[in-house]
Amino acid sequence: MVTELYSRYGSRLTTGASEMLYDALLNDEILAPFFENIDMDALREHMADLLSSLTGGPEIYSGRSMKEAHAPFKITAYHFQRVAAHLEASLLEAGISREDTDLVLAEVGKTRGAVVNTDG
Secondary structure (H helix, E strand, C coil), X not given: CHHHHHHXXXXXXXXXXXXXXXXXXXXXXXXXXXXXXXXXXXHHHHHHHHHHHHCCCCCCCCCCCHHHHXXXXXXXXXXXXXXXXXXXXXXXXXXXXXXXXXXXXXXXXXXXXXXXXXXX
């Protein structure tokens, strides 16, 4: 169950994966422009809190709603999928098992409707 993952992995699943994810996103020529003039420290913390709250950790996500946070950007399904691929790689690199990585991706995938806001 996804809500038990934090007890298994701790901060590797949250802070560790978040750090690696944003390092990868900032190095992705297609996605990096979304993060210009963004407070990356705050964003990394929000992602760690989100992952913690999704996986049974102690952090409560207190950021804006997914829809509100992503509304200013033209995010397509392609962008969402590309971020998901980076998240997958980050989780695996952090030592999260394939099965548990798939659970986290499925949970994060539920946010797609709130994040994707344009067709093209």
